[in-house]
Amino acid sequence: MRLPFSLMQEESRPSVLVVDDVSANLELVEAVFLRAGYTVHMALGANPAIDIFNSYSIDIAILDVMMPGINGFELCKKLKSLTDKFFFPVILLTALNDKKSRITGIECGADDFISKPFDALELLTKVKSLLKLKELHEELDHSENIIFSLIVAMEANDYYTKGHSTRVGDLAKEFGSFLGFPEKELEILKKAGILHDIGKIGFSENILRKPASLTEEEKKIVRKHPLIGESICRPLLSMRSVLPAIRSHHERWDGNGYPDMLKGDDIPLMARILAILDSYDAMASIRPYRDKRTVDYVLSVMKKEQYDGQWDPELTGLFLQMVSSAAIAGEGLA
Numbered sequence: 034m035r036l037p038f039s040l041m042q043e044e045s046r047p048s049v050l051v052v053d054d055v056s057a058n059l060e061l062v063e064a065v066f067l068r069a070g071y072t073v074h075m076a077l078g079a080n081p082a083i084d085i086f087n088s089y090s091i092d093i094a095i096l097d098v099m100m101p102g103i104n105g106f107e108l109c110k111k112l113k114s115l116t117d118k119f120f121f122p123v124i125l126l127t128a129l130n131d132k133k134s135r136i137t138g139i140e141c142g143a144d145d146f147i148s149k150p151f152d153a154l155e156l157l158t159k160v161k162s163l164l165k166l167k168e169l170h171e172e173l174d175h176s177e178n179i180i181f182s183l184i185v186a187m188e189a190n191d192y193y194t195k196g197h198s199t200r201v202g203d204l205a206k207e208f209g210s211f212l213g214f215p216e217k218e219l220e221i222l223k224k225a226g227i228l229h230d231i232g233k234i235g236f237s238e239n240i241l242r243k244p245a246s247l248t249e250e251e252k253k254i255v256r257k258h259p260l261i262g263e264s265i266c267r268p269l270l271s272m273r274s275v276l277p278a279i280r281s282h283h284e285r286w287d288g289n290g291y292p293d294m295l296k297g298d299d300i301p302l303m304a305r306i307l308a309i310l311d312s313y314d315a316m317a318s319i320r321p322y323r324d325k326r327t328v329d330y331v332l333s334v335m336k337k338e339q340y341d342g343q344w345d346p347e348l349t350g351l352f353l354q355m356v357s358s359a360a361i362a363g364e365g366l367a
């Protein structure tokens with residue numbers, strides 16, 4: 034049997050998009066990458082580059098800066114906006130060596146620079162290192178997506194809890210925005226909301242869907258889920274920011290919660306927020322033993338119990354304010 038010459042098929046080779054307004058320059062860069070086993074796409078200017086980008090799977094772009102019409106800075110910005118949900122590396126290839134151009138390049142999102150005339154080895158080394166970084170980003174995204182999918186799968190078979198974690202995640206983002214948190218922290222809050230009950234993943238359905246009250250032994254098992262959730266997410270660096278929220282979302286303001294019996298402000302802020310939203314969604318959802326409750330009814334219960342020790346009373350007040358103003362404006366909550 035004849036073996037293939039290379040295990041690396043055409044579609045699995047890294048593909049590079051090279052953009053320049055001078056075809057001789059394109060050919061120089063092309064030669065370097067073809068020799069190194071890359072798939073090369075070339076574009077004489079920004080518009081054909083965007084067409085190629087939209088038609089092929091491109092791993093990295095190398096852009097000349099000085100081009101007529103849309104220059105390399107603007108094209109870099111455009112490519113970055115088209116790829117804002119994942120990491121797409123861009124190198125600017127420029128004769129401009131001054132500080133101001135590099136600052137403009139960084140502001141436009143460029144990941145690295147190469148000066149003209151370029152050194153082939155330096156260019157290849159920078160491309161390889163950025164592709165490695167891209168690979169790491171993708172692995173991280175996959176790991177996160179697997180964990181998010183586990184949550185959806187866990188809730189999917191249960192009519193009563195279906196969508197609970199996603200709703201708490203959306204609500205967390207909305208409440209965070211109401212409280213004036215910056216965008217980056219809203220994403221952390223959303224992630225924490227989605228993941229707060231991940232620790233229930235290994236529990237038997239007999240416990241999770243039991244229509245009657247849990248026995249003391251079953252309660253002990255269920256109370257382990259914040260710690261189990263924390264240990265599931267701990268190995269992932271990108272989950273570090275949500276670990277305190279997962280661990281402490283069942284703590285109570287009066288210190289009678291679990292697992293650490295933290296009290297008041299000792300409970301991490303994100304966990305105090307989730308405790309309110311978790312209760313709100315659970316109360317508003319349909320259950321085997323009762324129908325869905327109206328928002329007004331749930332709000333009246335929360336208002337009555339605002340100072341009873343379960344939740345941070347100030348945050349609860351702000352949450353009630355947000356829900357009431359959304360109701361007055363005729364807007365639904367997440």
Ligand SMILES: [Fe+2]
Nearest residue numbers: 229230282283
């Ligand atoms: Fe929980």
